[in-house]
Amino acid sequence: MGIEPISTLLHENRKFPPAPAAASGFSRWHIASMDEYRQLHKKSLQDPEGFWASEAGCLSWFRRWDKVLDWNPPDAKWFLGAQLNACFNCVDRHVQSGHGDQIALIWEGEPVGPQTSHPSPGSAYAKEPEIRRLTYRDLQIETSKVANVLRRLGVKKGDVVTIYMPMVPELAIAILACARIGAAHSVIFGGFAPHAITERVTDANSRIIITADGGYRRGEAVALQKNVEEAIGQLANTGHIVNHILVLKRTGHEPPSQRFHSGHAPAAIGASPTKFHWWHEIEALVSDACPCEPMDSEDMLFLLYTSGSTGKPKGILHTTGGYLTYVNTTCRLAFNMIPDSGQIFWCSADIGWVTGHSYVLYGPLMNRVPTLMYEGAPNFPSFPGGKGDRFWDIIARHRVTQFYTAPTAIRTFMKWGEELPARHDLSSLRLLGTVGEPINPEAWIWYHEHIGRKQCPIVDTYWQTETAGHICTPLPGAIPTKPGSCTLPMLGIDAAVVNEQGEELPANKGGLFVIRKPWPGMLRGVYGNRERFISNYWSRVKDPASSTPYYFSADGARRDEDGYFWIQGRIDDVIKVSGHLLGTMEVESALVSHPMVAEAAVVGMPHDIKGNAICAFVTIKSKWFADNPGQQPGEELRKQLAAHVAKEVGALARPDQVRFAEGLPKTRSGKIMRRLLRDVAAGVEKITQDTTTLEDFSVVAKLRADEE
Ligand code: WTA
Numbered sequence: 001m002g003i004e005p006i007s008t009l010l011h012e013n014r015k016f017p018p019a020p021a022a023a024s025g026f027s028r029w030h031i032a033s034m035d036e037y038r039q040l041h042k043k044s045l046q047d048p049e050g051f052w053a054s055e056a057g058c059l060s061w062f063r064r065w066d067k068v069l070d071w072n073p074p075d076a077k078w079f080l081g082a083q084l085n086a087c088f089n090c091v092d093r094h095v096q097s098g099h100g101d102q103i104a105l106i107w108e109g110e111p112v113g114p115q116t117s118h119p120s121p122g123s124a125y126a127k128e129p130e131i132r133r134l135t136y137r138d139l140q141i142e143t144s145k146v147a148n149v150l151r152r153l154g155v156k157k158g159d160v161v162t163i164y165m166p167m168v169p170e171l172a173i174a175i176l177a178c179a180r181i182g183a184a185h186s187v188i189f190g191g192f193a194p195h196a197i198t199e200r201v202t203d204a205n206s207r208i209i210i211t212a213d214g215g216y217r218r219g220e221a222v223a224l225q226k227n228v229e230e231a232i233g234q235l236a237n238t239g240h241i242v243n244h245i246l247v248l249k250r251t252g253h254e255p256p257s258q259r260f261h262s263g264h265a266p267a268a269i270g271a272s273p274t275k276f277h278w279w280h281e282i283e284a285l286v287s288d289a290c291p292c293e294p295m296d297s298e299d300m301l302f303l304l305y306t307s308g309s310t311g312k313p314k315g316i317l318h319t320t321g322g323y324l325t326y327v328n329t330t331c332r333l334a335f336n337m338i339p340d341s342g343q344i345f346w347c348s349a350d351i352g353w354v355t356g357h358s359y360v361l362y363g364p365l366m367n368r369v370p371t372l373m374y375e376g377a378p379n380f381p382s383f384p385g386g387k388g389d390r391f392w393d394i395i396a397r398h399r400v401t402q403f404y405t406a407p408t409a410i411r412t413f414m415k416w417g418e419e420l421p422a423r424h425d426l427s428s429l430r431l432l433g434t435v436g437e438p439i440n441p442e443a444w445i446w447y448h449e450h451i452g453r454k455q456c457p458i459v460d461t462y463w464q465t466e467t468a469g470h471i472c473t474p475l476p477g478a479i480p481t482k483p484g485s486c487t488l489p490m491l492g493i494d495a496a497v498v499n500e501q502g503e504e505l506p507a508n509k510g511g512l513f514v515i516r517k518p519w520p521g522m523l524r525g526v527y528g529n530r531e532r533f534i535s536n537y538w539s540r541v542k543d544p545a546s547s548t549p550y551y552f553s554a555d556g557a558r559r560d561e562d563g564y565f566w567i568q569g570r571i572d573d574v575i576k577v578s579g580h581l582l583g584t585m586e587v588e589s590a591l592v593s594h595p596m597v598a599e600a601a602v603v604g605m606p607h608d609i610k611g612n613a614i615c616a617f618v619t620i621k622s623k624w625f626a627d628n629p630g631q632q633p634g635e636e637l638r639k640q641l642a643a644h645v646a647k648e649v650g651a652l653a654r655p656d657q658v659r660f661a662e663g664l665p666k667t668r669s670g671k672i673m674r675r676l677l678r679d680v681a682a683g684v685e686k687i688t689q690d691t692t693t694l695e696d697f698s699v700v701a702k703l704r705a706d707e708e
Helices: 034-046 048-056 086-099 136-152 169-181 194-203 224-235 279-283 320-334 354-367 390-398 407-416 441-451 530-537 584-592 622-627 635-648 674-682 697-707
Strands: 067-072 075-080 103-108 131-135 160-164 184-187 208-212 215-217 220-222 244-248 275-278 300-306 314-319 345-347 371-374 402-405 431-435 458-461 495-498 511-515 551-559 565-570 574-577 580-583 597-607 611-620 657-660
Touching: 034 048, 048 067, 048 320, 075 320, 086 136, 086 169, 086 320, 086 354, 103 136, 103 169, 103 390, 131 136, 136 169, 136 279, 160 169, 160 194, 160 224, 169 184, 169 300, 169 354, 194 224, 194 300, 208 224, 224 244, 244 279, 275 279, 300 320, 300 354, 314 320, 320 354, 345 354, 345 390, 354 371, 371 390, 407 441, 407 611, 431 441, 441 458, 495 551, 530 551, 565 574, 574 597, 574 611, 580 584, 584 597, 584 611, 584 635, 597 674, 611 622, 611 635, 611 674, 635 657
Parallel strands: 103 371, 160 184, 160 208, 184 300, 208 244, 244 275, 345 371, 345 402, 402 431, 431 458, 611 657
Antiparallel strands: 067 075, 103 131, 215 220, 300 314, 495 511, 511 551, 551 565, 574 580, 597 611
């Protein structure tokens, strides 16, 4: 597989030095100079066990470890023999240390009145947004209640609880309640379609789903419970039984057919062994006290499914002690979190993605910095043309100090124009972050100037679901930034760019991004699939001297003459659409499940806002031509297919382009030539690949003609 350099980044050489803490509005930096970073990084690699033991000391443990690390590549165990609880570290210990009345979580709902568009720029909303502020004590009570509800429904330590909810405080409460009793959570992003629920529930052998009747998004009530019911219907064919569905009432919009009496299935899904319960009804029956279950450091904390290059999504497995230690440290250092200093942290990611797990929830709560959660879209209410300023309004009203979002969002804000942020007082901001994909330098500069008023350091954080937390990121007080580069490795991370032989490459040569030593946040496995764990992450590159496998992230990268990392993007068959990973296979499977599609190949194509958009090449069954004599497939079928993908996988996966082909270009062994299709999709003039292995040259000719 080749690595295509992002040529625009190669010429970027602007450098921004970190400002003194006072000038940035921080009382101090955790790491205040490049020298300090270099020294600490060196020390952390020389003595990883000493370094991580001291970091783990920031958490509360019920029992201390006997041994810091057991490394039996590719299997790592961290803090052996130790016991702790994730919910205790996020909630109870703050109550015990006298901070029970401090705000832990600030939530803002989306609805602001009946109108769907702004009355006029800058004017007040028709209705004040619903805002809830929960203290650590509130969270202790609420998580205890839900923990007791889960127990009552038969959930035991080690069980997997599936959570499919909107961005409401109860989502955070549900997750922490699982952790409280030692059940693993498996959160499914609320934008996914029923099929995603079926797949994940079966793979995780999960017997309980927590959901809501709906959630608000762009003024609409999104029917989550309905999707769960559809998934239950699909599960009936697989023999997997979900015993209980716990439903939070959020929108109250469910149609009469969906109603149920607690303990029964809704009429709409007929005779089903699955019992449905209203959250508020069953919660009223339990006590609000529930101690935190002591968990072994290596007990599973959660599963989070992520797209892979082949087949089904992978259940990435994280355990308790290592995950919490890594997230606590990275959150503190990258965002310079300091409790009791007036900070309010807002990460705009949905909790359904790893960014939300680590940096909406666990990281800020452990660091005792209030975390903000917003339910809805950045353009609700919207101005004409679909523009919105809700994010800037939220930052101004809540006095947000650190703001963390994705490049795709920043590019959208750029398109909407700087007049929108300019209307709001963003002076509370002290630090900005980005995550999810490489940020193009123009977007970086725009973010710096129009959101950060040229005063806020920007941390471009590179990491993955598998890594639990930041792997490369500027540390804001220490590392000068260059727009488009995630700069240098986190403390304790031995990152490198190597060739297929595992040899480190000289400056500015593109290669494979690897991590050569274990770190506490590393994934412990792919749930129920040892083979995928090994083949996906640990098979490609080895230490040339010792043959120890390196962790391979599936990203291409280069380092510049200052040792800065520039991530060039995925080199496997997954596509980052608006910062979210989608497997080409998932989209292709959805396409071929359509009765008129014979074969499909899906590739990413460059897109100004989304980073990448999906381009699907499909061949149509002869049945279609028989049904439509004398016609060629056209716009109507294109729309149908795009809508079909959105329904099967989720709106994120809707292809921007559907192109019909007579046949797909394949090698002699039958493998679809994706790189060639990528070039076609990107409109690259010349075929750059060696096409001599093509089975059917006329196919390429046909596709290229299609472009004209
Ligand atoms: C990409 C998201 C460049 C990368 C936290 C990685 C990035 C994948 C960056 C993981 C960044 C994430 N610069 N690329 N700052 N952050 N990526 O698992 O391709 O949803 O492999 O985790 O996102 O995506 P995931």
